[in-house]
Amino acid sequence: MATQPALFDAASHAQRWIEEYRTHDLRGDVLAAGADPAWMAAFEELAAVAGDDLGQARERVQRHAADIGTGFRIIDEEFERPWPVSPVPLLIDVQEWRTIERGVAQRADLLETIVADLYGAQSLVKRGHVPATLVTGSPYFLRPLVGVAPAGGRHLHVVAVDLGRGPTGEWRVLSDHLRMPSGAGYALENRLAVSRALGGLQGRINVRRHAPFFAAFRAGLASACHRADPRIGLLTPGRYNASYAEQAHLARYLGFLLVEGDDLAVREDRLYVRTIGGLKRVDALWRRLDPRLLDPLAFDTHSRIGVPGLIDAWAAGNVVLANSPGAGVLESAAFAAFLPQLSTRLTGADLILPSIATWWCGQPAEAAHVRAEMASMLLSSAFGHPLAALAGTTPGAELTAEGRAAFLTDLERRPQDYVGQEIVRLSTMPVVIGDRLEPRPFTLRVFAARDGDGRWQVMPGGFARIGEHPDPRAAVMGEGLWSADVCVHGAEAVAPVSLLPAPDSLHIRRNPGTLPSRVADNFFWLGRYLERGEALLGAIRLMLGNSIDADTGAALAPETVGRLVGEIVAAGAAPRPASLRRADLVPFARTALEAGEGGWQSVAQINAHARRIGAVSRDRLSADMVRLLDAPFPRQPGMLERCGSLQRRYAAIAGLSAEHMSRTAAWRFHDLGRRIERAAATARATRAFGLAGASLDDLTTLLDLADSQISYRQRYLTGIARVPVVDLVALDPGNPRALAFQVEAIRAHLAALPVLDDDGMAEPQQVEATALHALVTTAQAATLDAGTLGEIDRRLATLSDAVAHRYFLQGAEALRAAGLTLA
Structure with a gap:
């Protein structure tokens, strides 16, 4: 009697999927040649994690991609979309891959030779091998750079090539990418997402790893620099760039500084990053910025995202740019017509991978x-x-x-x-459509980078773009709808290589490295916005009757409600309501909570500010923090329910900040922003609800706003009195919600942050913090009045300005104080 396969028998599911897939017209498909053990292994791994549900496998891989933070942006859209990853990787045997590898390396060498000639001797044009119009007619030919030798001696450091596989299995080049080759980060993220879902596949079919490629690229850039321990940056156009998420991921993975044009300054033909400790030398940039926007003094004078003087520093040999500006002249479709003859003429060999x-x-x-x-x-x-x-x-x-x-x-x-x-007709590969496998055309992007010896290393795999429609023509496929990991596999076992060096090979360091001024600014304001949103949310909850005081319940006196309304109006969250009746307070609270228009600084708008900062800080924030910042605004039916959901989110973010962020300078600026904002809110709340004549409802509200109800109840058993409440909320340095606690933390942060001068004298922000600390620590709860609280609020604003002037970018100003640190 034959045994029935188990419900979750991975091999049976995989076999059935392949048999159903073979009912399609597979002429030219990667599975057309028959059963392949590697493909069988891939589908078995899919079945092992998703049972018989291919849709679940797709969702699982997509969830892993979201956890990694993979995303992309469509032009004119504010927020990113999730990066679409297919759960089925493209498998390429190592023997087939070696031909691709040799072809890409050969092509990269040829392109280097041509671009060096076009910006050097120009012998190819002089001898008629390349028409002059082909060069000068290109918008990417930068005439001012003719005769300039690049730092490091080479124009190309990283190259991307798009390949198409024909129906009979041959590979041909569709296009070259030299200006700003993108996608290496997506290849890495695809591999991470698929590896998490199909954890056993790498070992079963010996998948070649990406880490050696990235290590080689990093070593290659470093070897082109003058210093033994160079500082390398990834120059990004900013968060609105389509591939900003990829750039942030690459910067974190490679250990590069993620910088924008405003972060950088050129002095005496050397490039520096503007940091909280002054100017720090930058030796190399992997640029993802259009070359014409790099330097307004050299190219487009209207560029607002470039670095004035950068081309002078590059021409002087003091900074390496990957790739050299002007290399994009070879990207044009017209140049592809001349590459076969140029290869024969310059190298004596035909192209291994021919162009279309x-x-x-x-x-x-x-x-x-x-x-x-x-x-x-x-x-x-x-x-x-x-x-x-x-x-x-x-x-x-x-x-x-x-x-x-x-x-x-x-x-x-x-x-x-x-x-x-x-017209190129492409091979197809399996992709999950609904709950079954369908054939779709694909293209392959492959990456090559120079290693420390100047040789080309090709990433084993790259990433595949998969077309939306079955039509196999490359022109119809366009940019594709999905991406797929590309696994190069073979019989030989693969060493578990990581980009990380051996545990005992690194010199231990506890200094986390350079903190650009822009990053410090972002972390400071992220802290302020989060604290500001939480404070506003607390006032709204109280106004709606969510007091936790058992004596007064949900009913606050009209005078207290009026003061809460005044605080919300003063925060710019909503216009003053017509009356204090509930019919007017509810729409007032709704505006303050979630208004998206009208210029009101509602909780929703404050959260949007924080979300935008989180979007440009991916390389320094945890994935959990980014997810919480990106989470959509709550949509529960009741306003108090939405408030509760937001409060829990604020608490989770605060917990991550307190318990999971290393105590680096970035954390100090984040916490400094929180402390300044909380101190200001506490000073204003004390002035509104804690002065002489305050009612029981006023004092209860003050304790609620300062989140100190429980602390007060534990300390004072005889009931609520004004002076003890004011002392606990404003002047008790042991209460983490008190004004005095915030002021002490502010002073400690500013004492720990770097200074520019070495004369031992306090800087302006430290002087302001000391004066503020003295004012608060010498105050008495019984005599604390509106004048003193107003002075504290004013000094906090002055201190915030002093911090910004000292540490943050001020237009094009290279330094924020007299003194200079060059390293």
Whole structure:
């Protein structure tokens, strides 16, 4: 009697999935050749974690990607979207991969030789091997850099190549990426997400690891620098860039400083990062910024995100840029038409990975060929800029009669602007659609980087883009709908290499490194916004009747409610209500809680400010913290329920800050922002509810706002009295919610942060903190009046300004105080 397979028999599920997949037309598919043990292993691993539910496998991998923080942004959208990862990786045998590896390295060497000539001797143009128009007509050719030798001696440090696999298994190059090669971080994140879901796959089929590639890239950049222990930064355009999340992840993984243009300054042809300790030398930048925006003094004078003088520092050999500005001249589709001949001429060998057939219309014979065969070609811009006659890359057969006439007219007028290319048909691979496997076309992005010896190292795998529709034409596929991990596998076991060095090989350090001024500014204001939102939320909850005092219950005296309303209005959270009746207070509270328009600084708007700061601080915040900051605004039906949900979120963030953030300078600025904001809120609340003549409801409200009800009850058993309440809330240094506690913490933080001068004299922010500390510690609860509390509030504002002037960026000013630290 035959035994029935177990319900969760992974092998049976995998076999069934493959058999069902083979019912599709798999001509050209990666599984067309028959049963492959590696693919069987991959599907068995999927079944082991998701049973018979492929949809669950997809959700599991996507959840891991979200946990890692993977995301991307669409132009004009404020918030990121989750990075779409397929649970089915693309598997490539190591023998097939070696051909790709050799081809990519050969191509990178060829591209380096060409770009060095175009910005050096220009012999290729002089001898007619490259038409001059092909170079000068490119928007990415930077004429001012001709004759400039790059720091480190090489123009290219990292290269990306897009490959297409044809129906018969051959690989060809679709495009090269030299200006700002992106996607290496997504390849890393795909690997992390899939590895967490399919933990046993790497060992079963010996998947080659990514870590050696990143280690080689880091060593290659470092070797091009003058100093033995260089400081390397990743230059980002900022959080609105489409791949900012990837850049932040890469910076953290590689140990690079994530910097923006405003973080950097050039002095005497050397590049520095502006930090809380002064200017610190930067030796190399992996730039993800358009080269024309790099330096407003050299290129686009309107650039607001570049670094004035950066090109002078690079030309002087004092900073390495990966890649050199101007290398993008080789990215144009037109240049692909000349690479086969240039490879033969310059290296004596054909390209291992040929480009797709390309005809540049700047040559009469090629233009005539494109006219004659346009119905079987892709028509595109030669240099990537928009054209009046084409809406992007367009199959000639799909042009209307009017479109065809417009194309031919413009081709006659400016033939050098156009190329014709063969239509590439792509292989397909399995992807989860709904609850089953479907074949979809894919392209592969592969990365190469120089190692410490200057040799090209190719990342084993890269990442795959998967098309939305079954149509296998590359032009129809576009950018793709999903991404997939790419696993290079073989018979030989893979050593468990990590980017991290051996535990005993590093010199121990407890200094966390350089803190840029912009990062300090962000952490300071993140603390202030979180504390400000929590304080406003507390006032709203109390006004709605959520007092925890058992004597007064939910009913506060109108005078106390009026003072709460006044505090909320003074915070700019909502306009003053017409009356203190509940019918007017409820919409007032709703505006203060969740208004998104009208300029009101509601809790929702304050949270949005904090969320934006979290978005630019991914390289320094934990994934849990980012998730809490990114969490959508609560939508429970009751307003008090929404308030409770927000309060728990604030408490979770505060707990992460207190218990999980290392006591670095970044944490000090975050906590400093919290302390200043809490101190100011406590001073204002004491002035509103704790002065002479305060009612029982006023004092109860003050204890609630200061979160000190329990502390007071434990200390005083005879009931509520004004002086003990004021002492506990304002002047008790042992109460972590008290004004005095915040002032002491502020003074301690400023004493621990770096100073620019070495004369032993206190800096202005330290002087302000000391004066504030003296004012609070000498005050008496019985005599504390509105004037003193107002002076404390004013001094807190002055102190905040002094901190900002000393530590944060002030426009283009290189230093914030007399004194300079260069390291």
